[in-house]
Amino acid sequence: MGHTLLQKVWDLHTVRTLPTGQTQLFIGLHLVHEVTSPQAFDALRARGWKVARPDRTFATVDHIIPTRERTRPFVDVLAEDMIAALERNCRDFGVRLAGLDDDRQGIVHVIGPELGLTQPGLTLACGDSHTSTHGAFGAVAFGVGTSQVRDVLASQCLALEPMKVRRIRVTGMLPSGVYAKDVILTIINRLGVGGGVGYAYEYAGDTIERMSMDERMTICNMSIEGGARVGYVNPDQTTFDYIKGRPFAPAGDAFDRARAWWTSMASDRDARYDDDVVIRAEELTPVVTWGVNPGQSVPVVGRVPSGQEPAVAEARAYMGFNGGEAIAGMRVDVAFVGSCTNSRLSDLREAARIVSGRRVAPHVKALVVPGSASVKRAAGCSMCLGMNPDKLEGSQVCASSSNRNFKGRQGSPTGRTLLMSPAMVAAAAIAGEVTDVRTMITQASGTRSLKPEA
Amino acid sequence: MRITHIEGTALPMRGDDIDTDRIMPARYLRAVTFDGLERHLFEDERTGSAAGDKASAQHAFDNPRYAGASMLIVNRNFGCGSSREHAPQGLYRAGFRGVIGESFSEIFFGNSLIIGLPCVTAAHDDIRRLMERVEKQPDARIRIDLQAGTCEVEGFTCAIALPAHARDALVTGAWDTTGLLLDRYAEVDRVAARLPYVAGF
Numbered sequence: 001m002g003h004t005l006l007q008k009v010w011d012l013h014t015v016r017t018l019p020t021g022q023t024q025l026f027i028g029l030h031l032v033h034e035v036t037s038p039q040a041f042d043a044l045r046a047r048g049w050k051v052a053r054p055d056r057t058f059a060t061v062d063h064i065i066p067t068r069e070r071t072r073p074f075v076d077v078l079a080e081d082m083i084a085a086l087e088r089n090c091r092d093f094g095v096r097l098a099g100l101d102d103d104r105q106g107i108v109h110v111i112g113p114e115l116g117l118t119q120p121g122l123t124l125a126c127g128d129s130h131t132s133t134h135g136a137f138g139a140v141a142f143g144v145g146t147s148q149v150r151d152v153l154a155s156q157c158l159a160l161e162p163m164k165v166r167r168i169r170v171t172g173m174l175p176s177g178v179y180a181k182d183v184i185l186t187i188i189n190r191l192g193v194g195g196g197v198g199y200a201y202e203y204a205g206d207t208i209e210r211m212s213m214d215e216r217m218t219i220c221n222m223s224i225e226g227g228a229r230v231g232y233v234n235p236d237q238t239t240f241d242y243i244k245g246r247p248f249a250p251a252g253d254a255f256d257r258a259r260a261w262w263t264s265m266a267s268d269r270d271a272r273y274d275d276d277v278v279i280r281a282e283e284l285t286p287v288v289t290w291g292v293n294p295g296q297s298v299p300v301v302g303r304v305p306s307g308q309e310p311a312v313a314e315a316r317a318y319m320g321f322n323g324g325e326a327i328a329g330m331r332v333d334v335a336f337v338g339s340c341t342n343s344r345l346s347d348l349r350e351a352a353r354i355v356s357g358r359r360v361a362p363h364v365k366a367l368v369v370p371g372s373a374s375v376k377r378a379a380g381c382s383m384c385l386g387m388n389p390d391k392l393e394g395s396q397v398c399a400s401s402s403n404r405n406f407k408g409r410q411g412s413p414t415g416r417t418l419l420m421s422p423a424m425v426a427a428a429a430i431a432g433e434v435t436d437v438r439t440m441i442t443q444a445s446g447t448r449s450l451k452p453e454a
Numbered sequence: 455m456r457i458t459h460i461e462g463t464a465l466p467m468r469g470d471d472i473d474t475d476r477i478m479p480a481r482y483l484r485a486v487t488f489d490g491l492e493r494h495l496f497e498d499e500r501t502g503s504a505a506g507d508k509a510s511a512q513h514a515f516d517n518p519r520y521a522g523a524s525m526l527i528v529n530r531n532f533g534c535g536s537s538r539e540h541a542p543q544g545l546y547r548a549g550f551r552g553v554i555g556e557s558f559s560e561i562f563f564g565n566s567l568i569i570g571l572p573c574v575t576a577a578h579d580d581i582r583r584l585m586e587r588v589e590k591q592p593d594a595r596i597r598i599d600l601q602a603g604t605c606e607v608e609g610f611t612c613a614i615a616l617p618a619h620a621r622d623a624l625v626t627g628a629w630d631t632t633g634l635l636l637d638r639y640a641e642v643d644r645v646a647a648r649l650p651y652v653a654g655f
């Protein structure tokens with residue numbers, strides 16, 4: 001009987017079984033950012049500990065980076081304090097930092113892959129729940145809290161419980177206008193926001209295999225929205241081609257040796273899974289969330305559910321929607337393309353393709369925030385979580401390419417978020433309301449092209 | 455510190471899938487310490503907030519009948535979403551010493567355990583009964599025995615569950631893991647040395 005990638009990586013990184021029965025797991029790469037690390041560094045100081053493996057630790061700034069005015073010191077003193085603390089901590093503890101003026105700076109889950117730090121077969125930790133993104137490379141990546149950041153800084157290890165593996169096979173061709181974002185929103189809708197608790201999700205099948213690394217990252221990113229702390233895709237030629245030539249990637253003969261090892265870490269054909277799920281790509285449509293968790297979504301041609309279950313009724317009340325109302329045609333005030341889910345170059349290109357030759361509706365505030373400095377200057381998390389000045393106001397409705405539609409998530413306690421693909425966000429920005437992007441795209445000789453503007 | 459049982463009055467916080475953005479809004483993560491987080495629990499849905507002021511019912515955290523509670527009773531998938539430890543830190547600093555619910559998100563569970571805040575589960579019907587009991591009689595004292603796996607409230611007893619590793623960590627006082635992980639560091643070096651990406655391809 002073969003093994004899954006998760007089992008292979010887990011076994012190889014196991015230090016020992018702790019007296020509590022947990023596994024002490026070595027962490028191959030620790031990514032650090034300004035929001036969840038200051039208390040952890042302070043704990044090290046208080047106990048006189050060093051960072052165990054500065055060579056396996058890399059820091060950047062992202063969560064609170066202002067999108068517009070980036071001159072130091074920031075006008076916002078709290079943001080300035082946090083950035084200054086990270087700079088001081090990295091200096092004191094010898095941790096590499098891609099700071100504000102570094103051309104490598106960006107959202108931690110965008111730059112890890114861009115720099116070639118994220119590689120197949122390694123274990124990775126970061127004080128952010130969307131760390132699952134790095135699983136797109138066949139890494140086993142854990143989102144952790146600040147005390148666990150402290151554990152990793154001090155010992156390069158985590159105390160963890162073994163996980164089960166659910167394979168999610170996506171098969172067939174995705175229709176035009178349907179993207180990786182629609183695939184993961186559909187998975188979360190079908191399996192539930194708590195359905196993945198205790199599991200790692202292995203995304204497989206020919207649809208996933210044909211996807212670019214950017215698309216795989218979008219899928220793995222939102223594993224946590226389905227309750228799965230870890231999500232991954234087995235490494236293949238697409239993965240290797242992406243990594244090759246990146247600053248921290250092995251080069252020359254070392255790359256060939258690395259590729260052989262990476263290949264050996266992929267799940268075996270006869271691996272046993274704790275659960276198996278199949279999703280038919282041909283059946284998928286663009287998806288939009290209507291509620292206050294990422295599982296509350298409908299196809300763009302669908303309607304807001306009219307059920308009376310407390311969770312459904314509560315979400316509907318918060319959103320101000322009526323049961324049975326069509327989701328298409330819902331007016332939007334803000335359109336946001338960004339976040340660690342969808343702020344990569346391919347996402348921006350896809351949105352740009354929709355916008356090209358058209359104008360944003362006059363009442364819509366459109367915001368595009370690239371994921372990293374190499375994508376564009378002014379990179380950061382921005383309106384995904386409202387920690388910088390980019391926030392919704394009052395009960396504005398935002399068409400957003402981010403990952404969470406929780407109450408208040410985008411910075412206004414009564415703000416409303418509709419999650420969708422970057423292309424759907426672009427379509428909503430143009431129309432000023434939720435719109436089926438497929439009506440803006442025509443299929444021409446196998447490639448996607450835009451309908452001329454009416 | 456060994457944690458073998460939790461005792462005190464409770465606060466029922468109804469609802470499935472309560473995420474950490476609700477428990478601790480992101481703007482309070484803009485600080486280099488956890489100090490004062492207890493003042494901002496569920497802030498955007500309590501009295502004084504736009505959503506709280508138009509809500510039909512008083513928020514459980516605003517209800518003076520539950521003042522001084524040291525236990526939180528919740529429903530399904532509590533603490534989902536963001537990995538911010540600020541959520542359990544806020545609860546702990548507000549005086550909560552245990553959470554009992556139908557289920558928890560994995561990251562929230564781990565973040566709570568590592569600061570000595572046990573999250574234990576009980577069956578759906580038992581949680582319903584506990585909530586009803588506490589809503590009727592907020593001064594009822596609940597006692598959770600982690601070793602025996604029981605929850606008792608004045609004549610009503612139900613079973614609680616906790617993964618063996620978490621129970622052992624709490625009752626032996628090994629929930630603050632850093633010391634444990636540093637204990638035999640030579641073994642960490644040995645594992646690192648056998649990894650091709652650390653040793654060099």
